[in-house]
Amino acid sequence: MLTVHVTVLLAAVVVARLCRRTQSRSRNDEKVTVVLVLALGVVLAPTPVGQAIFSAVGELAAGVTRAGQ
Known part of the structure; x- marks a missing residue:
């Protein structure tokens, strides 16, 4: 349940960070977002x-x- x-x-944190304007993001902001997405x-x-998403x-x-073959 905790997971x-x-x-x-x-x-929610990832969505909030991605909804911000891209012009105001620093390189550190982008790195934090990547780490949060990986943690998610x-x-x-x-x-x-x-597992359902993976399959x-x-x-x-x-x-x-x-289709490409």
């Missing part, structure tokens, strides 16, 4: 939602690969 709550909090991925990955992206990638 899902941390995931929701991290997702690590926290989300072992959850059922994370959906895998199927999409396989479909694109088959």
